[in-house]
Amino acid sequence: MNEYIYPSSVPFTSDIRVQDDIREIRDAPALRLPHLSPLLEGVQSLFLAAAAITAPHVYIAEMPILRRSVSSAVIWGIPRKGRKISLREARQIALRILAETERELLEERSAEARFLLSAWEDRHNESQ
């Protein structure tokens, strides 16, 4: 399964295969380890903890599936960059980007139109 998983509200889910994939993931039983002795369980936990701490980079190809497996603890080892923000801040940033896009678009169009027209006007002025 190589398709990206999108939430159902996004139009990409009109792709039936993606819907099936989501259903498959949702209905999949959680993976269970075979019964282990207390000693082996301890070793297993230590191993997972060491892996989570020491792994410099982990490539997670199928995030939704791994969240249901014993590997899930490793996922939290991925360093995520960025500043935590509230939904209100997120909205403000989005609106600022919208305003900047509008302004830059208009400025660019105006500058281009004026530049292209200037050669025309020069020619008109000189011919008069």
Place this chain on the structure above:
Amino acid sequence: MIYEPVKIDDPIRQGDIFRNVPRVDLSLADLVVVDDDDSRQTTWRDLVLEGSATQGVAAVLPVKAVMAIVITQDCDAVRGKYLSLCQMDEYLTSIGQKDPPKSSKKWQSLIVEQARTNPRLIYFPAAPERGINERMAVDFRVILRLPRTDLEALRESRIGRLNPIATEHFRETLAHFFRRYAFNEWYPLTNEEFEEYAKERREMIEPYPWQLV
């Protein structure tokens, strides 16, 4: 004028004009992504470096309803999964002019001059009976991509289509804009002409070897 009505169940064609088409804006340097429990402000570069970008992320992005015209050609518009549209804006705003020309003579001069010099924009007249209240310009550099089936579901937002003559001019202008390729327009100038040309340019331009002799 140059528009014609379109039935609600007519297939979407090149030159169909829609209102309320969503335009999503994006800044790679300033991106809000939503993780499992919270949102964070980051950059696309960091998302690529941390490996999230290739898996896809959920982001908070601004969306604005704009008027737009279909540029996908008719065959692709019938069966393609996605359609492309170009944004339309008020004409005077698009060319950065605040005051409208005061006479028909000046209007025609402005429209023709812009059409000859500015391949990025194509002019469309107002048609209040179709909901196009102002003179408009299509900007070929602002391209919107939408799923065809979603746009078909928005057919009530289709306010008309170009008539055959306007369609011919539209597709030729569209093709011309994307068929162009960059060249340095000063390449055939003499040394003296090049020097005069360079004086008028803000950016640094280099002469060709034959302009140094």
